[in-house]
Amino acid sequence: MADRLNIHLYKLLSAFSMAMDYNRYGMMRHHQRVALLALYMAEELQLSAEEYLPLFCSAIIHDAGSSTFREKASLEYFEVNNPWKHCERGYKLLNSVRILKPLADIVRYHHDNWNGQNLSGLSGDSIPLASRIIYLTDRVDVLSQKPGNILDHRDEIVKKIQSKSGTMFDPGLVEAFSRIAQKECLWLDLTNQFIQSRLELKLGNCPVTVNQDEITGISLIFSQIIDGKSPFTFRHSRLVAEVAKLLAEKTGFDREQQNNMYVAGLLHDLGKLSIPDEILEKPGKLNSVEYNLIKQHTYITYQILSNIDCFEDINSWASYHHEKLDGTGYPFRLAGKDLPHGSRMMAVADIFSALVEDRPYRKGMSRNEIEKILTGQVKTQAIDGEIVDLLLNHYREAEDLKEITWGREET
Ligand SMILES: [Fe+2]
Ligand SMILES: [Fe+2]
Ligand SMILES: [Fe+2]
Incomplete structure (x- = not known):
């Protein structure tokens, strides 16, 4: 086994995610915002320190299965018509590299609805918690892409999410989100150009580093995203x-x-x-x-x-x-x-x-x-x-x- 290098897994994924954040409007920082919202949810739900890293790492690359601007545009609608292709592709990519394997299922189910009717056949609690969190925070980010002051839109966004409680989203998560949505800082973070430093602050000291083989494996995944x-x-x-x-x-x-x-x-x-x-x-x-x-x-x-x-x-x-x-x-x-x-x-x-x-x-x-x-x-x-x-x-x-x-x- 090659020596571990002084590169943190979350920093590596966070950097690479910036390339995936490009769509027809430029670098939109979608992955960073979803990852930050997911960490807000993790704090509110009092998840353990061990649950933070997989949640963050899967949130920061959740759309790894979609490379083209065309497909990214189709995910900008609140209710996505047939999201499964990019979920399956993402699953296969992550599953091919040992260090990212634990994230593969989370990515696979990140568009699964709470009440079922999913390609996976899963529903309710059988959908991984991290997938449920990413689904909700991902849709919040889609709703928040509006011109003007985001604080003017937040009530409307929260109502929309609440209206899908029990159908699209886990009711417990909708309640947790409704509580944290009262914090102005959460919304202001979403429009913050310095979101990277907010992410690092929230993630705290995350000690997982990578070795040479793992860097190669992760880079192989990104080479396929690029070539895709x-x-x-x-x-x-x-x-x-x-x-x-x-x-x-x-x-x-x-x-x-x-x-x-x-x-x-x-x-x-x-x-x-x-x-x-x-x-x-x-x-x-x-x-x-x-x-x-x-x-x-x-x-x-x-x-x-x-x-x-x-x-x-x-x-x-x-x-x-x-x-x-x-x-x-x-x-x-x-x-x-x-x-x-x-x-x-x-x-x-x-x-x-x-x-x-x-x-x-x-x-x-x-x-x-x-x-x-x-x-x-x-x-x-x-x-x-x-x-x-x-x-x-x-x-x-x-x-x-x-x-x-x-x-x-x-x-
Ligand atoms: Fe997605
Ligand atoms: Fe997304
Ligand atoms: Fe080139």
Whole structure:
């Protein structure tokens, strides 16, 4: 078992959740607000310290099963028509990683109605308490997305929730919510730009840290959320991670650095969760307005990863993958001397993966075509020639990773 690192599980999930918080209106902090409301409920219900962390962690990633703006928009209605798809997808994702397994069921049932009529067949007390809390607080957040002062709307929101007591929601939880809803601070917290610090304050000292394997597992989940944004990027992040790790190994990085390259590869496009679906799904060339939006994705990856302690290398290797040696890349315009070796390898791994992958509108390219494009980019001083040579020297191994990655069933 790898050593535990000085990274707290809740901080890691909280940072990653920011990428999931993007919808067509920008970063809406939906997950953070639901997590904060859930903690208010936990205090009111006097839940034990052991119940706090799973409740918080599942609340902060409860919609992990929905990647597209389209699906997120469908969840903005108070009564969601067929919410089960994202619940099941979220369940499967979390169930695939040991440290998140205990959260899988909570996420699976987070739209279950108290009076039954759920896909799960569950009703009443048989629905996990944390799922019932998230369902109620999630719907409160949906109702509170109105212009104007939130305190002007609170009575109306509380009445709406009360009207669904015993049908959608657990009556005991509706009573608890009605009590805490009297606190102005709860509503003001929901409109607070500094919600992150409010969350940390409420969570107190939460000692659960993660190890290298767990970081990799959680990053694997997020790579699937990222790739779920578009059918064009099916397992792209996983392939980039595998190729980047191969290059790291061949270049002489030690085991820990190779692992960090793998994690950086999984997360390199994290910021794509902020890009409108139709741009990522556009088969043709992007116009300048669309391209300018695409350019924000590595900036967002950078901002989100900078919230995680000990992620300095991972962040620069992940976020600089569109920088170029001649300083004409984006978004930092870093030139060669400022581009770490890991970032240069990531750039090559990303281009190679994109070319070798099949896309709905074309097959993966041949070795000749890929070699031509890569060496052309070396000539224009976009990417590092030595790294391209390294890749070409191990071409078969790199190409085989496509079969392994694409053929592999999700675990
Ligand atoms: Fe949901
Ligand atoms: Fe939600
Ligand atoms: Fe990218």
